[in-house]
Amino acid sequence: MSIEIANVSKRFGNFVALDDVSVSIPSGRLTALLGPSGGGKSTLLRIIAGLESADSGRVEIEGLDATNLPPQRRNVGFVFQHYAAFKHLSVWRNVAFGLEIRRRPKAEIRSRVEELLALVHLEQFADRLPSQLSGGQRQRMALARALAVQPTVLLLDEPFGALDAKVRKELREWLRRLHDEVHVTTVFVTHDQEEALEVADEIVVINEGRIEQIGSPDELYDRPANDFVMRFLGPVTQLGDRLVRPHDVQIQVGEGKEDPAEVTGRVTRVTRVGFEIRVEVTGNDQVVTVTLTRNEFLAMDLQVGTTVRVRIAPEVHAGTVAVDQAQLLAT
Ligand SMILES: Nc1ncnc2c1ncn2[C@@H]1O[C@H](COP(=O)(O)OP(=O)(O)OP(=O)(O)O)[C@@H](O)[C@H]1O
Numbered sequence: 393m394s395i396e397i398a399n400v401s402k403r404f405g406n407f408v409a410l411d412d413v414s415v416s417i418p419s420g421r422l423t424a425l426l427g428p429s430g431g432g433k434s435t436l437l438r439i440i441a442g443l444e445s446a447d448s449g450r451v452e453i454e455g456l457d458a459t460n461l462p463p464q465r466r467n468v469g470f471v472f473q474h475y476a477a478f479k480h481l482s483v484w485r486n487v488a489f490g491l492e493i494r495r496r497p498k499a500e501i502r503s504r505v506e507e508l509l510a511l512v513h514l515e516q517f518a519d520r521l522p523s524q525l526s527g528g529q530r531q532r533m534a535l536a537r538a539l540a541v542q543p544t545v546l547l548l549d550e551p552f553g554a555l556d557a558k559v560r561k562e563l564r565e566w567l568r569r570l571h572d573e574v575h576v577t578t579v580f581v582t583h584d585q586e587e588a589l590e591v592a593d594e595i596v597v598i599n600e601g602r603i604e605q606i607g608s609p610d611e612l613y614d615r616p617a618n619d620f621v622m623r624f625l626g627p628v629t630q631l632g633d634r635l636v637r638p639h640d641v642q643i644q645v646g647e648g649k650e651d652p653a654e655v656t657g658r659v660t661r662v663t664r665v666g667f668e669i670r671v672e673v674t675g676n677d678q679v680v681t682v683t684l685t686r687n688e689f690l691a692m693d694l695q696v697g698t699t700v701r702v703r704i705a706p707e708v709h710a711g712t713v714a715v716d717q718a719q720l721l722a723t
Contacts, residue, residue, distance in 0.1 A: 394419035394577045395440060395545060400449030402435055402601075409435045411601040413449070417594070420575045422568070424582055424592035428624070432601045433581040434549055440579065441547050442466050454544050466545075469538030469576075471531070473550040477522035483533050484509070484518040490541040508536040511570065528552075528559040532566070539574065548580035552587075564591050585625050589613065597621050622713050629681040631655060631704055635713050638683040642705045643671065645692055654703045655680065659696050662689075673702050 395417035402410040410432045417423050425433040438444035440451060442463035451458045458466050477486050485492075487508055491501045509515045512532040522530055531551055538546055551567075552560045568591050571578055582588050588595050589609045597604040597612065597620075604624075605617040616622035619635060628635045632655070647656055657675020664670075669689040671682045680702050684692075694700070 394454055395579070396450070396452040397436070397440070398450045398452075400436070400439060400446045400451065402432075402439065402444070402446050408601050410439070410446070413598075413601070413603055415596055415603060415606060417577070417579060417596075419454075419577050421593040422571045422578045422580070422591060423594045423596060424580055424588035425596050425598055426582055426585060426588040426592075426624075427598035427604075429583055431599045433583070433598050436598065437547050437549055437579060437581050440545070441468050441470050443470075467541075467543050469541065469543035469546045471534045471538050471546075471548045471551045473553040477530065477533065477537075479522055482519050482521060483514060483525070486522065486533060487536045487540055489537065494541065504540060508540055511539075511573065512536045526559075527555045528563055531555070531563060535567075535570070539576065544577065546576050546578040548578065550581050550583075553582075560587075567591060589625070597624065599624075616713055619713055619715065627681070627683075630678065630715060631680050631702065632678075633715050634704060635715050636704050638670070638681045640705050641680060641682040642703050643673065643682050643684070643692070643694075644701050645694070645698060646701070647699055648701045651701075651703075654701045656699065656701050659694050659698045659700060662694065662696060673700055675702075 397413055397415045397417070400410055400413045401408070413436060425436060427433050435444060439446050440453070442458065442461060446459070453466055453468070478489065481489070484505055488501050488505045491504060506515070509518055512535055514529060514532055514536065517525060517529065522533065525533065534551070552563045555563065564587055592609060594606065595609060595612055596606050599620055605612060605621045607615075612621060613625055616625060622628055622635050627638050629638045629641065630636075631641060648654055655675045655678065657673045657680070659671055660674040660679070661672040662669060667686055669684045669686060671684060671689070671694060673680045673682060682702060
């Protein structure tokens with residue numbers, strides 16, 4: 393294990409930002425800290441970096457007790473959402489900066505910077521100033537700069553958060569490929585579940601200062617530990633007293649025999665969302681959402697008013713959670 397967080401708590405005045413958090417972050421993997429705004433993700437990342445100190449608990453980085461070490465002695469690279477580049481220095485010099493202050497030999501600096509600029513595909517921009525780069529290029533420069541000093545751990549706080557959706561998507565794919573090449577232990581903060589599911593090897597879901605679940609994207613998506621994780625990771629609908637993903641609901645035309653697992657109702661709404669069709673079925677005082685592919689939808693010839701039966705697909709029962717009544721009342 394590369395980063396061990398044990399029983400870390402942090403308050404700001406009376407506000408509990410982290411409440412007895414323990415987590416092991418594996419070496420060489422890409423781990424996402426995922427959760428809603430204000431949940432404590434950035435605070436945890438800043439505590440790993442040493443930019444914030446925990447009130448209690450322990451932080452270990454690669455076997456070294458880092459709890460009381462200043463940031464510069466933790467050997468971590470850090471990239472923020474709004475990257476503070478040296479505006480008057482070229483891209484090349486920005487990337488070289490950490491090596492220059494460490495007084496590395498000139499030849500070593502030159503080859504390392506060239507290697508890094510190639511890695512982040514910025515070779516042709518080496519002589520530009522940061523202001524002459526696009527937002528996405530600037531974040532890639534920030535990553536090259538953070539990697540220059542060969543950190544044990546790379547910490548990214550919403551690195552693509554300020555960019556538009558298309559560039560964000562490109563950069564997350566690029567980050568995945570970059571990580572596959574360099575394998576440096578990386579922890580990144582995001583509130584975007586799609587980003588975490590697409591990029592991360594491991595996801596730590598944080599909410600209200602506590603860890604809700606830790607697991608691979610598949611584990612979290614298919615076996616959410618609770619209501620919160622299930623709702624946060626993707627669309628849900630309620631069928632009876634279970635929460636289920638809308639694409640895990642089966643639908644059949646016509647009335648059936650009495651079957652306690654089924655709900656009979658009528659189609660009350662049909663919406664097309666890209667290649668998916670969202671069908672709302674109302675029955676038993678419940679509105680159940682079902683998503684179908686276009687072909688499935690056309691094969692059934694569903695219309696508003698059609699009588700149908702819906703049930704949870706038998707093979708996905710593990711991927712549902714019982715509805716937490718307290719949470720239901722609160723929403
Ligand atoms: N220096 C501070 N002083 C007071 N309160 C703070 C401070 N830093 C963070 N907080 C509070 O602690 C809580 C957790 O903040 P944190 O930035 O860790 O959340 P987050 O999950 O990263 O959210 P976001 O995605 O919005 O950045 C928030 O309610 C925030 O207002």
